Amino acid sequence: MPNPNVIFKIFQFNMAESLPDDLKRKVAALNLFGLVSVTLFTVYAIIGLLTEADVIVIASLAALLLTLLSILFLNRRGKVTLSAYTLILSYMVVGLGMAYTGVSDQFSLLNSYFLPLFAVFMLSSNRALLVSSLYLGLVSALLFFPLFDRVIAFSLSFKITFFVSYILVFLTSWFVEYFWISVQSDLEKQVLVERNATKRKDEFIASLSHQIRTPLNNIMVIANLVDSLAEDEKMKDLIDTIHASTNNLVNVVNSMVEVANVDVTERDSFIINFNLSQTVANTIKLFAHQYSSNIQFNLKIDEIIPSSLGGEPVKIKQIFLNLIESLIKAKSNNKILIDIVVKKLSESPERVELLFELRSNSPIFIPTGDGRNQLITNDMVGNAIGSQVLVDVLDLRITQRLIESNGGRLSINLHSETSVFSFPYSFYKVVDINALTREELDGQSMQNNLSTSPNSLMRKVDLADANVLLVEDNLINQKIVILSLKKLVKNIEIANNGKEALDKFGTSRFDIILMDIQMPIMNGIVTTRKIREIESSTNTHTPIIAITANALQGDREECISAGMDEYLSKPFQIEVLIQKMKKLLQGS
Known part of the structure; x- marks a missing residue:
């Protein structure tokens, strides 16, 4: 048929x-x-x-x-x-x-x-x-x-036949069309009901996961503290049992959360004026901080592209974070050169469409079941379904949906010696008389900024001398963190929500911030963005670690895109938090 x-x-x-x-x-x-x-x-x-x-x-x-x-x-x-x-x-x-x-x-x-x-x-x-x-x-x-x-x-018979048959044809057509519209309307209502039910289920699972992860984290931290104090072997064995049971429960929660895949493209859109060059360069610096000896970035933005655009910089950061991580985590050699080129595709009175291209000198390998890595190219998966297969293999489904929400399509070209990601993205034109000059934002200036010390805005501090701001609304969680860190750091101050954190940040100097996400009055995402806005005028940068029970797909990307430096999902080992704090405080 x-x-x-x-x-x-x-x-x-x-x-x-x-x-x-x-x-x-x-x-x-x-x-x-x-x-x-x-x-x-x-x-x-x-x-x-x-x-x-x-x-x-x-x-x-x-x-x-x-x-x-x-x-x-x-x-x-x-x-x-x-x-x-x-x-x-x-x-x-x-x-x-x-x-x-x-x-x-x-x-x-x-x-x-x-x-x-x-x-x-x-x-x-x-x-x-x-x-x-x-x-x-x-x-x-x-x-x-x-x-x-x-x-x-x-003839009279023809006149009557024509008149009656014409009316019958019209009525039949009208009833068929009415029936078809009614069927379509019923189907649309059923789809809407199913979508709402699925959304409620996902929200319930996300909320349940958040509620379970917080006490789980407290159990793990308390168990670690008790384990460090216990001297009796029988007591240590009991604590190890608590650890094992808690880890099993963590695996159950993780499996449950995998069912709830909240579509990032359905989140509310916030169109703001932003500087594209700074947004891309700041995203690159996140990787330059961590891989300064193994990765070199070359950023080139077409000079005819307006310096100030209207759009969603958070989504651009999310896309770049995911694509660069795909190139880094699947690298085949020790030194990677990543060229990022931004060109103008088309322009209208209201919008401008750009083409983003990320090109690496390294092929991509994926792990196999026997512990080895397998080279993957477009030729291996075929042209007809290759693009979607590569998206699934590289776990770029969220990235693809973000690009498709803007009307574009992620293109993946993998070969034995190079890897190329490209996608179109459109922005609104804006008139910004306060925008920075092109000389301040040209590609050479960005490259010079990337080639300098990636942590030039951070002050190196030992963990023992660190002033810590803990932004957390849960009293039990506050006590748990204080018990874990009070002997390791100089001072810990508490802020019960984002507004209190901004007030303390404006009056005191902190070396690192531990930020919860879900809080009353002002959440951690908004707080982080406001802190970064304040720092943009003072040429400073305070490391921020997200400590949250949010563990759905896209949560980590949203935190990093908001300006956070690290992300920890509850429950976690306190040693992992300490390691991340030391790393950020030393600017490495």
């Missing part, structure tokens, strides 16, 4: 590639109906010539011209409604011509039946009723009343 989508594609005639899918289907239907009409009107014209019916010939040629106008001009420009009215007018012209000349045969009936069918399926119910009634009224006037001294050639 032929695929309806293939048929629709054929009858689009490559004229509607830029149109939405619903308009594409209507254009295809109009083209199909138009081709049938061209054939029918041509037959009418030939019959008129053979029977010397001049009115039929003129009416058929006029209808033929109207149909060609619809196919070749109106459909090409996506003027679907006007095209539908033009085709309906063509059938009116032919039908009235036949009624005027007294043609009484199957052709006249067939022509009249086409009009209500087409009107019902292409116009709204009210407009279809109006058009069909208008045609029926005009034809009835010619059938039942002598006009222009013409000879009436229609």
Whole structure:
């Protein structure tokens, strides 16, 4: 059985590639109906010539011209409604011509039946009723009343047959269309109900996971503290049992959370003015901090691209974080060169579309079941389904959805010696008189900034001398962290929410911040962004570690994109937190 989508594609005639899918289907239907009409009107014209019916010939040629106008001009420009009215007018012209000349045969009936069918399926119910009634009224006037001294050639039985059958065709078409719309509406309601149910389930699982992870983390930390104090072997064995049971429960929670995959593209959009060069460069610096000896970045942004754009910088950071991590974690040699090029694709009065390309001199390997790494290229997965296979293999599904939410598509080209990711992304144009000059933001300046010490904005501090700001609304969690760190750091101050954290940050100097995410008044994401805004004017950078029970896909990317330096998902080992704190305090 032929695929309806293939048929629709054929009858689009490559004229509607830029149109939405619903308009594409209507254009295809109009083209199909138009081709049938061209054939029918041509037959009418030939019959008129053979029977010397001049009115039929003129009416058929006029209808033929109207149909060609619809196919070749109106459909090409996506003027679907006007095209539908033009085709309906063509059938009116032919039908009235036949009624005027007294043609009484199957052709006249067939022509009249086409009009209500087409009107019902292409116009709204009210407009279809109006058009069909208008045609029926005009034809009835010619059938039942002598006009222009013409000879009436229609029999009474034909008049009654035409009148009744025309009404029946219209009513049948209307009921079929009404039934189809009702079925579609019911299906859409069912889909909406299922989506809402799935969303509620995901939100419940996310909330349940958050509630479980916090006490789990407390159990693990307390067990570690008790283990360090216990001297009796039997006591140590009991504590080890607590550790093992807690780890098993952690695995259960992780398996449960994998079911809840919240789509990052459904989150609220926040269009703001931002500097693209700074956004990309700051994202690169996150990796330059950690891999300064193994990775070299070259950033080149086309000078004709406006320095200030309107869009969502958080999503751009998320995309770059995921793509660069894919290149780094699957590296095949010790030294990686990553070239990042940004070019302008197109421009309109309101928007500008850019092309981002990340090119690495290293191929990509993926781990196999036997502990070895397997080279992966486009040739291995084939061209037809290769792109989606590579997205799944490299775990770039979130990245792909972020790009698709902007109307683009992630392109992956992997070869034996190079790896290339590219994608288009569009932004709004903005007029920003306070924007930095191009000389301050050109590619050479960015490259110089990247080549300098990646931690030039951070002050190196030993853990024992560190002033720590703990931003946490849960009293038990506050006590747990203080018990774990109070002997290792100089001082710990507590902020119960983001607003308190900003107040303390403005009056005191902290060497590192431990930030919870879900808090009343102001959450950790907003707090971090405001801290980074404050620091942008002081040329300083305070390390921030996210300590959160959020562990769904995209949570880590959102934290890093907001400006945090590290991310810890509860439950975690306290040694891991201490290691990350030391690393950030030493700027390594």
